[in-house]
Amino acid sequence: MPSEERRELVLDAAMTVFGDLGYAGATTDMIARAAGVSQPYVVRMFGTKEQLFLDVLGRALDAIMQAFRTAIAGDPDLPLQRRLGLAYFELTANRGILLCLMHAFALGADPVIGPAARCGFMEVYQLLREEGGMDAPEASEFLAGGMLANVVLGVRLFDDYDSDPAVQELMGAVFPEKLDLIRRSHPPLKAATPARGGVSAPPR
Amino acid sequence: MPSEERRELVLDAAMTVFGDLGYAGATTDMIARAAGVSQPYVVRMFGTKEQLFLDVLGRALDAIMQAFRTAIAGDPDLPLQRRLGLAYFELTANRGILLCLMHAFALGADPVIGPAARCGFMEVYQLLREEGGMDAPEASEFLAGGMLANVVLGVRLFDDYDSDPAVQELMGAVFPEKLDLIRRSHPPLKAATPARGGVSAPPR
DNA sequence: GATCTTTGTAATCATCCGATTACCTAAGTC
DNA sequence: GACTTAGGTAATCGGATGATTACAAAGATC
Numbered sequence: 001m002p003s004e005e006r007r008e009l010v011l012d013a014a015m016t017v018f019g020d021l022g023y024a025g026a027t028t029d030m031i032a033r034a035a036g037v038s039q040p041y042v043v044r045m046f047g048t049k050e051q052l053f054l055d056v057l058g059r060a061l062d063a064i065m066q067a068f069r070t071a072i073a074g075d076p077d078l079p080l081q082r083r084l085g086l087a088y089f090e091l092t093a094n095r096g097i098l099l100c101l102m103h104a105f106a107l108g109a110d111p112v113i114g115p116a117a118r119c120g121f122m123e124v125y126q127l128l129r130e131e132g133g134m135d136a137p138e139a140s141e142f143l144a145g146g147m148l149a150n151v152v153l154g155v156r157l158f159d160d161y162d163s164d165p166a167v168q169e170l171m172g173a174v175f176p177e178k179l180d181l182i183r184r185s186h187p188p189l190k191a192a193t194p195a196r197g198g199v200s201a202p203p204r
Numbered sequence: 205m206p207s208e209e210r211r212e213l214v215l216d217a218a219m220t221v222f223g224d225l226g227y228a229g230a231t232t233d234m235i236a237r238a239a240g241v242s243q244p245y246v247v248r249m250f251g252t253k254e255q256l257f258l259d260v261l262g263r264a265l266d267a268i269m270q271a272f273r274t275a276i277a278g279d280p281d282l283p284l285q286r287r288l289g290l291a292y293f294e295l296t297a298n299r300g301i302l303l304c305l306m307h308a309f310a311l312g313a314d315p316v317i318g319p320a321a322r323c324g325f326m327e328v329y330q331l332l333r334e335e336g337g338m339d340a341p342e343a344s345e346f347l348a349g350g351m352l353a354n355v356v357l358g359v360r361l362f363d364d365y366d367s368d369p370a371v372q373e374l375m376g377a378v379f380p381e382k383l384d385l386i387r388r389s390h391p392p393l394k395a396a397t398p399a400r401g402g403v404s405a406p407p408r
Numbered sequence: 409g410a411t412c413t414t415t416g417t418a419a420t421c422a423t424c425c426g427a428t429t430a431c432c433t434a435a436g437t438c
Numbered sequence: 439g440a441c442t443t444a445g446g447t448a449a450t451c452g453g454a455t456g457a458t459t460a461c462a463a464a465g466a467t468c
Contacts, residue, residue, distance in 0.1 A: 025228035108360030140377035144352035156312030173344035
């Protein structure tokens with residue numbers, strides 16, 4: 001297989017694994033297995049795990065930027081916010097894109113990932129402001145809705161959809177009109193979510 | 205020192221370290237050093253690193269719930285959204301609280317942390333709905349603003365405040381009227397953020 | 409057909425990290 | 439003063455993990 005193609009496979013796998021486990025929680029071996037290659041090959045393709053994450057982050061940002069640009073250039077009969085909302089909704093079909101972004105956004109203190117995440121975040125904001133023609137409050141409100149959607153996705157609220165009416169209500173507010181679609185593309189892992197544990201008291 | 209007191213010190217340290225590095229990225233040794241105790245002592249106090257994170261998560265949720273309850277019971281001359289917004293703003297004084305939550309919210313696929321994070325997230329939502337008397341869209345919009353604030357905090361956008369006018373604009377929209385205060389409590393780590401790196405091409 | 413490049417893997421290394429064990433000291437308690 | 443308990447550490451262990459090295463097989467090139 002040509003290395004370009006293999007590289008895409010590895011990047012796809014890495015996006016999924018990083019998305020579920022975070023940067024530090026994912027291992028190059030998991031990613032390699034998910035991509036069907038050996039662990040040393042992953043390292044040699046990208047140099048370091050850190051660089052692999054940066055590449056995944058760049059790919060996720062590219063996906064968002066492209067989706068937004070397409071939406072901005074789309075059907076002018078629909079209001080812009082609606083077009084962008086639909087575009088964002090379509091991005092949720094791939095958990096990895098948005099979850100890797102969220103992990104990166106939470107690692108601002110990292111000396112390498114932090115600057116890249118800041119830069120990417122502001123790139124998206126600038127796209128909304130300049131190419132989208134939004135003013136600051138509009139762009140900020142749109143971003144806020146996106147961040148909430150990311151969290152709902154990241155925390156896997158769908159997993160409790162059937163058992164918790166409050167989850168149904170909240171998700172209905174976060175993904176208006178699109179709930180059925182989003183649930184179909186994110187089947188629950190398992191059913192019950194118990195209460196959060198109290199204070200630990202380990203035996204000596 | 206009584207162990208209760210020591211426990212609080214360790215929980216404080218853990219909240220900071222977990223907040224900056226994430227669950228998997230933080231080590232029990234870093235937390236121990238930050239708290240001024242030995243690494244085995246941290247493990248023995250909480251049983252496992254995972255349980256320590258759960259305790260930190262619970263403590264962060266308690267802080268939010270209490271802040272919101274106080275705000276709800278507060279000065280009725282101010283609108284509720286404003287009171288809650290101010291309460292949330294005060295929470296940002298401790299990065300750890302909100303960043304640990306964000307890390308937990310991004311780990312929904314974890315079999316132990318995921319359920320706890322879902323439960324905590326819904327607890328906050330229910331508080332806004334029931335005790336706060338908000339309807340679903342109001343609560344959802346408020347949460348969205350909070351999640352954006354968390355991301356701005358997590359990605360350390362302040363670090364680029366002086367060098368990037370777009371950052372100033374966005375942060376002005378996210379933290380209305382409170383910018384000066386929030387910047388004072390979050391001094392930048394260092395100045396410049398370079399462009400995000402391109403595609404990696406390691407030497408063979 | 410010998411050589412070189414590309415595409416890959418098996419084996420291994422050095423390090424880190426969570427956890428365990430064994431101990432230590434000081435303060436109560438009898 | 440012997441004994442117990444609480445608060446704490448040094449040393450260490452075993453497993454995981456990112457990275458490195460050495461090697462191999464399949465084309466391309468001459």
